[in-house]
Amino acid sequence: MELGFYLDLRSPLLTSFPCHRVAVVPPETESSPWQNFADETVTGNSVLSFESEQFPQIWNTSLTGQVFDPPSLETIWMEITSGAYGQVQRAKGLFELPDGALIQMDFVDALPGSEYRELNVPRWLEGRPNRFSGMEVVGWNLEESTIKQILLDSCLSDHALSQYQSYYKETIAS
Amino acid sequence: MKIAVISCIHGNYEALTAVLSDIEAQKADRVYCLGDLVGYGPYPNEVVELIRDLEIPTCQGCWDDDVVEGLDACECSYPSQIAEKRGKLAHEWTNRVIKSEVREYLANLPMILKEGNLCFVHGSPNSQHEYLLPDKPRLLH
Amino acid sequence: MSSPSLIVVAGPSGSGKTTWISQFLRQPTTPTYYVCPGLGNASVDSAIINYRFPSVQVIPDTEAQTVLSRLS
Numbered sequence: 040m041e042l043g044f045y046l047d048l049r050s051p052l053l054t055s056f057p058c059h060r061v062a063v064v065p066p067e068t069e070s071s072p073w074q075n076f077a078d079e080t081v082t083g084n085s086v087l088s089f090e091s092e093q094f095p096q097i098w099n100t101s102l103t104g105q106v107f108d109p110p111s112l113e114t115i116w117m118e119i120t121s122g123a124y125g126q127v128q129r130a131k132g133l134f135e136l137p138d139g140a141l142i143q144m145d146f147v148d149a150l151p152g153s154e155y156r157e158l159n160v161p162r163w164l165e166g167r168p169n170r171f172s173g174m175e176v177v178g179w180n181l182e183e184s185t186i187k188q189i190l191l192d193s194c195l196s197d198h199a200l201s202q203y204q205s206y207y208k209e210t211i212a213s
Numbered sequence: 214m215k216i217a218v219i220s221c222i223h224g225n226y227e228a229l230t231a232v233l234s235d236i237e238a239q240k241a242d243r244v245y246c247l248g249d250l251v252g253y254g255p256y257p258n259e260v261v262e263l264i265r266d267l268e269i270p271t272c273q274g275c276w277d278d279d280v281v282e283g284l285d286a287c288e289c290s291y292p293s294q295i296a297e298k299r300g301k302l303a304h305e306w307t308n309r310v311i312k313s314e315v316r317e318y319l320a321n322l323p324m325i326l327k328e329g330n331l332c333f334v335h336g337s338p339n340s341q342h343e344y345l346l347p348d349k350p351r352l353l354h
Numbered sequence: 355m356s357s358p359s360l361i362v363v364a365g366p367s368g369s370g371k372t373t374w375i376s377q378f379l380r381q382p383t384t385p386t387y388y389v390c391p392g393l394g395n396a397s398v399d400s401a402i403i404n405y406r407f408p409s410v411q412v413i414p415d416t417e418a419q420t421v422l423s424r425l426s
Contacts, residue, residue: 077364108293192295
């Protein structure tokens with residue numbers, strides 16, 4: 040079970056059953072609610088702890104059925120993660136591309152750059168993908184409606200999608 | 214001789230004045246502007262008026278041509294779908310707010326500026342809409 | 355790692371919880387369920403685990419409480 044930072048570790052729901060508790064914390068963290076909670080502590084990424092700051096907000100959206108124009112996705116991912124629509128601490132997404140691939144993108148504020156990974160799933164080249172894709176952003180003062188709008192502005196129309204899909208199907212066939 | 218070259222101001226008046234004061238501090242002998250005075254930014258009229266008042270030699274950029282000839286005048290390609298959406302919005306807005314004398318100034322900008330053995334253009338010597346990217350090194354020959 | 359029936363992973367945002375879980379799930383003695391409560395049906399983490407580890411059953415957020423109350 041994965042517990043997001045937004046859950047209260049003292050919640051009876053989380054303490055009422057037998058389990059092995061693991062805390063993944065930044066290096067050199069001497070004490071934290073996570074370590075107090077855990078049976079085992081693992082050193083993870085060097086992210087800033089935000090205990091003394093305002094609690095960040097978490098925003099997520101499903102994008103299932105949407106397929107992205109790749110250069111637009113690259114542009115808005117860069118804009119979002121560099122703080123154009125609010126300070127972002129963490130962003131992760133699953134995005135469909137016109138060649139049928141499903142990619143995972145990850146950004147952590149304290150770590151350099153973003154990570155990209157193509158998931159090992161079948162290429163979807165028949166209409167709009169009927170499998171989950173979506174995005175999650177953790178940060179402060181997020182302009183949620185603008186983020187949603189630029190995501191949609193970067194998605195392909197039915198016409199553009201079918202053109203891409205017939206092109207890729209031909210390429211694969213030849 | 215120290216030459217300052219500026220370009221693609223895109224209606225950003227604050228950036229233009231900041232760069233001009235830096236040019237002054239660096240004591241450049243000449244200033245040339247490679248166009249795209251308007252588009253995207255909120256001060257297209259003010260930028261054109263400042264460049265005109267300072268008599269900075271300027272050639273025509275693709276955005277300057279678009280507000281004169283209309284957006285469909287060229288086969289311009291945008292690098293992404295979102296850039297195209299934003300570009301069209303910015304064009305419509307600029308086209309709406311721009312003063313007639315500013316449009317006339319942009320219409321009369323030269324395509325090419327020459328100074329001795331130097332040639333200044335916005336895109337390529339062929340067109341202000343042409344991109345000369347690193348993978349096309351032979352276009353000039 | 356003895357044989358706890360349930361492993362709960364917590365930590366600050368971006369610290370590497372999903373990464374740690376992914377490494378754990380790569381081991382041969384993998385557990386068969388994953389749950390990440392509180393994010394509704396748009397949980398990117400749940401979807402990633404689902405895509406990357408097809409043998410792991412991801413418990414939907416709406417069923418998390420029922421499943422957990424059965425454990426206590």
